[in-house]
Amino acid sequence: MSRSCKSLFVFALFLAPTVALAFDHYAGVGRQATPAEVKAWDIDVRPDFKGLPKGSGNVERGQELFEEKCASCHGSFGESNEVFTPLIGGTKPEDIKSGRVSGFLTGDIPQRTTFTKVATISTVWDYIYRAMPWTAPKSLKPDDVYAILAYFLNLAEIVPGDFTLSDKNIAEVQARMPNRNGMTTDHGMWPGPSAKKGGIGNGGVPDVKNVACMKNCKPEVQIGSTLPEYARTAHGELADQNRSFGPVRGTRTLGPEAAKKAADAGTLELATKSGCMACHGIKSKIVGPGYNEVVARYQGQPDAESRLVAKVKAGGQGVWGNVPMPPNAHLKDEDLTTLVKWILAGSK
């Protein structure tokens, strides 16, 4: 090998890592995805409609599908606030012209709905197709999605009642989206290059500037807000959300009475979940004895708790008649003890 050849070879080696080394580099690891596999999973639809499947659907069909598959959560008109925040509402005909939801400018917007916020119709198409209905995601066909979206658009008064939405006209509908001009990327919280460099935002410049003053930083302390009394107790017994030892204790917010009530409610839930309440009533016999009868029988016996724990665990027959109690080996010991204590204490 001549000298010049050698240096060429060395040069090529230096180049290699950036150009070719990494590609297909790991023998035995990874394989090419088949076209069918990519098609099955590559379901995203971008704002420029890349990825949008061909198809169409009209308002009428959309209403039928929506009533059948969506209305139980969203309400028949997408207005429901019961399970999720409303889809429809808060947009006005003039918003369609301006592309800005005027309620955000005037402050006259009781609740933000999907259509007050979303600027890109592709987002809604993409999301319904990939994630809806709630309990059966990815079960809708593209034509179903077009129809349901057509129904939304009609409810939001963006298209008329006889409208058919399709891959052909969706871009025209985009031009009527009420909040299409309502987004800004002029901020410093995008972790990539700035808009000036072909990316998004201002390149990471923060919008607030605090100064690390150390001494006599202000004449007085201005309290803007304190914890409302209802909020103090809305999260349960705070004493029970902290360790029982250490430098602090959880503050007792509900008092022992309410804490016991909360604990009892939890135990009743445990009893229900564990299947106890199917056969036992608190104050009445169902299949097995009522808990009041159990208490009456075991009252005053020093080993009542341990005996009952053993009985519930192993099951039994004869003490209360001929209907056998099945063994409950699946119950955790600590749950079993909690349940038995609760029963003996009157199961309130």
Place this chain on the structure above:
Amino acid sequence: MGDIKQAGRLRPAPENFLSAEQITAVGSGRRDFLRKSFLAAGAALAAPLAARAADGDPDILNLPPWATSLGLPVATNPYGMPSKYESQLLRRESPGLTRVGGASVSFAPLQGLFGIITPSGLHFERHHQGWHDVDPAKHRLMINGSDPAFLKKPKVYTMDELMRLPSVSRIHFIECGANTGLEWGNVAVPTVQYTHGMLSCSEFTGVPLKLLLEDCGVDYKKARYVLAEGGDGSAMTRTIPMEMVESGEVFVAYGQNGEMLRPENGYPLRLVVPGVQGVSWVKWLRRIEVGDQPYATKDEAIHYIDLQPSGLHRQYTSIQECKSVITTPSGGQTLLSPGFFNVSGLAWSGRGRIKQVDVSFDGGINWKTARLEGPIQNKALTRFNVDWVWDGKPAILQSRAIDETGYVQPTYGQLRKVRGTKSIYHNNAIQSWKIVEGGEVSNVQVL
């Protein structure tokens, strides 16, 4: 203060002879435990108690059962669990925050955690359509391009294959963009679990995404954006800039704190996007697509957009800016007595390392620099501690973090001046805890 039990403190009063647990035992008529331990000490039940109290702490003088009996054998609990005395520290929901458990949040109990690593079982949860325990043998990661020109070869990887590749292990915080979101307008929740508990920090192990994209022959010149997609029902998607991937920071993780990811945290594979809000750390990660423009997915065009006073929504706000909070003492706790305390908290920044944390005891008039526990890591939680002697008088505790870019954590007044109160996301304001005489700590906002 009446409920606070000061077990272990040496006091002459005979009622303190019994531990809190023993008092409960007596109250409930369960005397067998007591009888046993006292008989063992050779004492009769009632009379000698007061006499012995003068000699010292009964928890010292009366040897406890664990010192005088045989303990349990190894592997009694093949997967170890916390002590039964730790049952108060749990992930909890905030009542009324959401209406569907499958699209909800559970908060990590920051008020009781130490150091910077969140125990995996207490890691906060945020699901968009419920969680599954995904079968790792059936899980696949697909990498493709929005255009065939962006990637030479779309590929599929199994877990077997991903776990053969060169791995990295790094400690990073993850914070939901909506953490502290309940507090934009006013104080709304009582404890640090609910104000700041959508925050966790783990050691994650996995494969740099850069390595996988290059294995597929990515064209970095054309593909400047990455879409990450989940394998759950919501198939959640988020856009990430290619610069972050090229830097080597972003990785697909299967390990968390030495074991596999927990199902609630994306088992068997999730994306780790250091410094960026949790929603981008896509769980049950099934697909990565490289493209040439952002995707405006549901969680970056309908949710996770920040409403500004102008009426515009900020879109693609992703970085979690510098923030801190005192966790001990914090809202909903009560100090045991005046005297010495180690005030402790957490600081973090999505822009890098924490440089300094200052703590104020007078609502922000004067500040004292806290000790940082090292090593201080990039985009990870940093624990800070500072000595304090509480004189029993009212106080307002605050912490203020500064990151390596020089950015100083802002006040509520400063944040609201720019962003108003309806932003929901990215509230990194200085948190204040007010302490009253008697020791109760509560959540207040200082402007």
